[in-house]
Amino acid sequence: MKKKLLVSLLSCSMVLGMLAGCGQSASTDSAPAAPAADTASEPAATETEAEAPAAEAPAADSGEDVTITFMASQDWIQDAEMELGEKFTEQTGIKVDYQIVPSDQYESLLMTKINAGECTDIFGGQSSQFSIVTQFDVEKNAVDLSGESWAGNVDPAAAVELSVDGKLYGQPIQDVSACWAVAYNISLFDELGLSIPTNYAEFCDVCEQIKAAGVIPIYECVSDGWHHVCWTEAAIAATQADPSYPDALNNNTATFEGNKELTTMFTQLKELADLGYMGDNYMSNEYADAPASIASGEYAMVLYNQGLGAEVNAADPSFPEDNIGYFVNPLCDNQALNVNYCGPSRFIFSGSKNIDAAKKYLEFMASDESLAYMTENVGKFNQLPFSNAPSAYSKVVQDFYDRYPTKVAVFQASVKYYNPAWMDIGADMSAMFLGEMTPDEVLKDIDKLRAEQAVAASDPAWNQ
């Protein structure tokens, strides 16, 4: 009897489950890409600093069943953006499903999804006038956003890195005015009587004194797969030594292998690790722990963008935000500012069934209020690359930019097939740290990685 009852109950629940499932899919199918309310483009003005832009209108009925998916690498989607996403849902009824992927796995996953034609509605990708063509093939895989209301507000330098033949395909996510520089604990430097190094030898001297004081000089996090590659932005030293070098690399008339500055750069980086300046755990440290590690006083410096002060302060409120200063990456005795107008960006997948809803989201994120909210609530965002975004440079950051008048574009922006190989270069550098590869072998492998892509892309410079 009991068995029969149980069987009947299970059967009923199965039937109900099936019916519910069918019902849901039917309602979703019936309203694909329904246009959201006009209010999406008009988020209400923010009155307080702590609150996300308030909803001006009640939930729109037209977008109720639409959920847009947005996949991005870890650290690309900030908490503030997800808070804005909730407001966006309140205003338009369009839900946003954020799919945040560990950074060391993101690139493989994204490219597999794009190449399989099954990508999310919005995907995050690094901008670069070269790699958005060779890697993402945005003309095929992304939606042209040139006609969007916010397109004209994108900083021209950033827009170039997101455009193909004058058509804009992406929307910047982060502050691209920031650069990867050595962030340091100012009070510790003052305590030890240290001054900002102006070349590699001085940097080593600084590290030695910090280490002698019982503090680990540099926080490095190889396990993420990408952060340690940021040290290679010192390759601008090669551009300074020969301004035609990036063009020669793009024309396949020069190689990474054998370049004096690049060899020095990798050799010096390996030396920093071997001398113990990165501590014992640099292979397993994680990027997300950098602010807390600096705040704890365990580490003195980290290669970071110009938002570390706020993040360290958030990790430990007793650590003043302006106690973090910056100086340029000193490998190869570099003293120029490594500028890069490329950065994580949002693209709408051309195969998406929710293109209109995704466009509404991008429009919402580019509104005055959303940009202001992001700038106020994300420490590393000082100046988002939009003409309608506010500026929030602190004195420390402004001093840093003023100290280095020479600006040179990094390889990520100026050299073809370099950015798409970023994670592979990271794996090579990881092997170099472990002693499995020499700096020369890393350089040789970068040439090989670039050549593979160029040949596959039928680049005439490689296929003659």
Place this chain on the structure above:
Amino acid sequence: MPLRILHGINKLKTALKRGCLAAVRQPHLIKGTNNMNKNRIYPRYFAYGALIIYFVFFFLPGLIGVGYSFTDWSAYSDELHYVGFQNFKTVFSADENYMKIITNTLEFTLITTILKNVIGLILALLLTKSIRLLNMHRGIVFMPSVLSTLIIGMIFKSILDPKSGLLNSFFRSIGLDMLAQKWLVSSELAFGSVMAVDIWRGVGYIMTILIAGILSISSDYYEAAAIDGAGGWKKFWYITFPLILPTLATTTVLNVIYGLKVFDMVYALTNGGPGKATTEVLYTAVFKKFGTGQYAVGTALSSVMFVIMIIVGMYMIRVMTKNEVVE
């Protein structure tokens, strides 16, 4: 003592012979069974549906995949050209890491198969005894097998963190600092750590299959051996082990197939690192090649994998069917 055991085994053999003789003396019984089987053989066209589905959805894509490995198929170009064995030259080139990746995969398969079987057998023997809370113990050992491999990977990434991981913290807390290692980020230990986590995850599953095998052995054999004075080891070696061999063959096949196809555990724990290819296996390499749009090299790697699996599979079938009697 050994004489007694031999005597017991001879008794078993005699009993088996008697059974066979009985069958010979009563051939009508066997004949009747054969007639019954013949009547139950279904027409051949019943298999056509399954064969067509298998051919279209499994065999044909496999063949097409092998075909693509002879082209320059990539995400960067819509055109496809025949390039002969170029991709295979790349795979087997000394300049590349693919041979190391293939070796890693075979090493992973061999070591995890042996250890999962050995540990699984030991656990199965222990957990078929009359002990308290038997099912709870079995449940605990089996539990990792039902968890998502990715979740296990992420948990173990945290447990094996050299600085703040549970394992190293434990070693440090009991004064064994020298045992606190860089489990997943040192080129010497990373592959071993990945295999250890995988063995921990898979051993419960193997144990469960072996428990079923052990429980199917009639207790009469053990009683007879006990009467003859056989100890625990003799009982295992002369009764349990021979009779559980078919089950062990099954678990070996399962482990080998899993080992050759392993992906998620490596992906979650190290993603092939640290370094260039310390823990890279075939499927993570194929995944990365597809990720970078180099489809042709990816399919060439898959084809190499396919050949390896065929060779290993044929060898295993031959070994497993060696003692089978064909009517």
